[in-house]
Amino acid sequence: MSQMGETYYGGGGYLSQGGNQSPGFGGSPGGKNRSDASHALRPLTINQIKQASQAHSDAEWVLDGHEIGQIVLIGTVMAVKRQTTNVSYSIADGTSKIEARQWIDSSMAEAEGVGNDDALMHQYVCVHGSLKMFGSQRYINATNVRKATPYQFYHWLLETMVIKLTLERGPPPRPGQAPQSRPPGIGGNASSAYAAQSAPQQTQSGMVQFAKCSPLQKKIAHYLLNQSSDDGTHVSLIAQHVGGDPMEISAALEGLLEDGHVYTTVDDEHFLISR
Structure with a gap:
């Protein structure tokens, strides 16, 4: 993981945390019998977020057979709606749009700059949080929203691609290491x-x-x-x-x-x- 990755992940990313295999950033309060994936921080595009599914309302979100815990999204703030208890951001990343809600803690709002709406309008932001559903609408329950740079946006976008391909095909071989064999039925060996x-x-x-x-x-x-x-x-x-x-x-x-x-x-x- 590069220094840029550590900047928006807070120290290591999804693959360095082990994905489904080892604990990582954050957690899911109140959960029980949850796998380690619920503690890992994974970068996802909004389109990927909208492809995720749940078996029922209390189940973990799943994308392509892998559970989703904490997520990181970088996109542009298109609109902001401030309410008494939360700030709602409409965010677009080029693949789709989604709402991110950040709840306001009055004792921390001033220190963290929560609700500094004008400064974030039409700017890149980095959002940490978890996927939630209210009625028929899914949204990001944001634990952190902060300004990001175009460089961070492109690094994050590449990271989503790398993780998706690694989960589908396995990690690329290291220098001097033979490529991994293909799954049964894919390829021509006997x-x-x-x-x-x-x-x-x-x-x-x-x-x-x-x-x-x-x-x-x-x-x-x-x-x-x-x-x-x-x-x-x-x-x-x-x-x-x-x-x-x-x-x-x-x-x-x-x-x-x-x-x-x-x-x-x-x-x-x-x-x-x-x-």
């Missing part, structure tokens, strides 16, 4: 082709124990049998793949859990199949 062909047979044999389960439970089990993460699969990904009523999916998972077919891993929202 071992990948064999793994891709044998996976359906393994899945079919593993479904025997679910013969007495409901069709929805079988669908969930079939999906989980094809997942390889040791940390389990988040319930939002299961719901996204299976489709249907979230309440029915939740009940089906609960039934599988009670019958011992699945078990939870890093928290109550990640599931692994019992083999």
Whole structure:
């Protein structure tokens, strides 16, 4: 992480904190059984923020299969609305627009310069906070809003790209290190082709124990049998793949859990199949 990155991250970024693997900046007060991702600070564009999803209102936000905790956004302030208890900023970053709300603590407002609206209008700002939903509108619950520079904006934008690609493809090889092998089914080597062909047979044999389960439970089990993460699969990904009523999916998972077919891993929202 460069010196510029440390300037707006407050010491190291998402990958240096380990992403989903190790604790980092900030935290989620009041949460329980949350993974370490809820403590990591990840740079996201507004478009990425709007692609994130929740399995239910109390669940962690998830983007591309990875949980989102604290986020950092750099954009231009398009409008400001000051109220008694908070300041609302309309922020654009070139991908979309979103509202960031910073709550005013009267004992700290003067010291921190909260609500210095005129100085931030049409300027780049760096926003630290977490993603929230009110009604049908998502917004950033900002813990810190401060002026940023164009250089910081472009560094942040590049950082969002690097992290997205690293999470999708793995880190690039170090000097002298051989490239990582591709996932099964991507590439032309024999071992990948064999793994891709044998996976359906393994899945079919593993479904025997679910013969007495409901069709929805079988669908969930079939999906989980094809997942390889040791940390389990988040319930939002299961719901996204299976489709249907979230309440029915939740009940089906609960039934599988009670019958011992699945078990939870890093928290109550990640599931692994019992083999």
